[in-house]
Amino acid sequence: MAEANAIAKGKKENKSNSQLMGVWIRLKKNRLAIFGLVILILLILMAIFADILAPYGYDEQNLQNTFQTPNLEHPFGTDEFGRDILSRIIYGSRISLQVGIIAVGIAVIIGGFLGAVAGYFSGKVDNIIMRCMDVLLSIPQMLLAISIVAALGNSLANLMIAVGVSSIPQYARIVRASVISIKNQEFVESAKATGSNDLRIIFKHVIPNCLAPVIVQATLGIGLAILTAAGLSFIGLGIKPPTPEWGAMLSGGRMYIRDYPHLTLFPGIAIVVTIFAFNVLGDGLRDALDPKLKQ
Amino acid sequence: MIKYIARRLLMLIPVLLGVTFIVFTMMYITPGDPARLVLGESAPEEAVEALREEMGLNDPFLVQYFNYMKNLIVHRDLGISYVTRQPVMQEIVAAFPSTLKLAGSAVLFAIILGIPIGIISAVKKYSIFDNVTMAFALIGISMPVFWLGLLLILLFSVKLKMLPSSGYASFKHMILPAVSLGAQSVAIIARMTRSSMLEVSGQDYIRTARAKGQKEGTVVLKHAFRNALIPISTSVGLQFGSLLGGAVLTETIFSIPGIGRLMVDSIKMRDFPLVQGSVLVISVAFCIVNLLVDLYYAYIDPRVKTQYK
DSSP states (O other), X not given: OHHHHHHXXXXXXXXXXXXXXXXXXXXXXXXXXXXXHHHHHHHHXXXXXXXXXXXXXXXXXXXXXXXXXXXXXXXXXXXXXXXXXHHHHHHHHHHHHHHHHHHHHHHHHHHHHHXXXXXXXXXXXXXXXXXXXXXXXXXXXXXXXXXXXXXXXXSHHHHHHHHHHXXXXXXXXXXXXXXXXXXXXXXXXXXXXXXXXXXXXIIIIIHHHTHHHHHHHHHXXXXXXXXXXXXXXXXTSSOOTTSOOHHHHHHHHGGGTTTOTHHHHHHHHHHHHHHHHHHHHHHHHHHHHOGGGOO | OHHHHHHHHHHHHHHHHHHHHHHHHHHHHSSSOHHHHHHOTTSOHHHHHHHHHHHTTTSOHHHHHHHHHHHHHHHOOOXXXXXXXXXXXXXXXXXXXXXXXXXXHHHHHHHHHHHHHHHHHHHTTXXXXXXXXXXXXXXXXXXXXXXXXXXXXXXXXXXXXXXXXXXXXXXHHHHHHHHHHXXXXXXXXXXXXXXXXXXXXXXXXXXXHHHTTOOHHHIIIIIIIHHHHHHHHHHHHHHHHHHHHHHHHHHHHTTOOSHHHHHHHHHHTTOHHHHHHHHHHHHHHHHHHHHHHHHHHHHHOHHHHHTTO
């Protein structure tokens, strides 16, 4: 009997493991997604070990050495203040990843909560929340982010808030849709029958079961958030110099594009590679998590 | 159909009220004293206070909002710019056509290029054409508008000297801005077209069409594409919103005097009425485009129409 129980327990553990394993196995088959994952891991390592990896400080000026084209000493060249572009890009990965992850974090937490409440309670609450989301959605995201930064003032924190708040409605919509499809299933009913309260049901049963689309959207969303933040910095509404933000670097290099295009080339490549990695990983996760494609 | 249109138009009213409220609130909480801004740092405190009273800045928030809305609805007046002292509406009306032209040509470019690429990729799945275009599409969706714009200027204006890098006077001037603004949408629309064409092509009615001996071209264009159009048109509509946002960046790069640049400039000058007005007008444009997409949606998908019979 004890043995049978142990086997049953083992099977149960296996089951939750095997779900994750199944996703991982399907993801592994997607070479492009793995490529994206590898790039992201490298980027994260680059951000963590920026102090060790960067050959120079990000604000180390050398006015005798301005506008150097790429050479052995400065692989990506130097900018108008003689700062090493490679080092600035390496430090810039910290800012970009931070902005992307925190902004999406804000959006997922607030948007997810609103969406879950709207979907779970339906009726009036749903109507009020979703009409508010409709209003937010009818201002193009970039403009909403610009207006928020304009109202709060330029700083790293405000940039993250602006990008995060402007993407709340997307997550609210996604979570609401999956909550609606989940809340009428039997396991939610049985939780209700055993006396769980609404909050417990939402957090313990409903949210974990609608994570898949949120994970996919968040992965793609981090890329989008980095792009929006870079765009804001590019028009001078994001992070101020000398902080090495990729969009701000592009904006600074723009004036010298005729003579020194390397100032704009390398930060741009950094942005494209990062967004690309998040996009292919997000696509891969979507395919791996989609039960329709499981067979 | 008329009932459907009327319903959708009515739904627009609360949304637009909400948008004005959000935008107004955001500008209201922005630090800085508009009256001081208008008169300059050296103006005496009494003059600033008098102007504050005149501009209604001492009124409670809701009163200010109500007055703003009253002016907007009754007089179609968005206030006076703090910097140029011109009516905001006049400045926006002057700038709006350039933005519309830019976003419109970008959408057109995206549709003309994106949809055929998507169809061909779906029909010739896993061919060289499919692989190459989809690889480009993947890079395309990761490409920041502003970087692509700079690269295009570098290549076509600086190196090849073929196209102008700024201005908006002629067709030639619009090529680079429209291409850089539309490129991401080309990629998104091409991917969307390909995947919805592939989804549709597995359906029974496609097999039926083939079985009854329909020409392949007819099957693809009439049976498959028409059904695939529904998700495609939604994504085109959504694209228009991000294009209006992206126009802010494109206008900055190519020095196009559109509403996006007007907005960025007025943020830097802390010219709130102009910021408010620009955001409002772009959002209204976005809502109208979405409405048109939804109506078109009802037109191509009879299932939507019948709900409102």
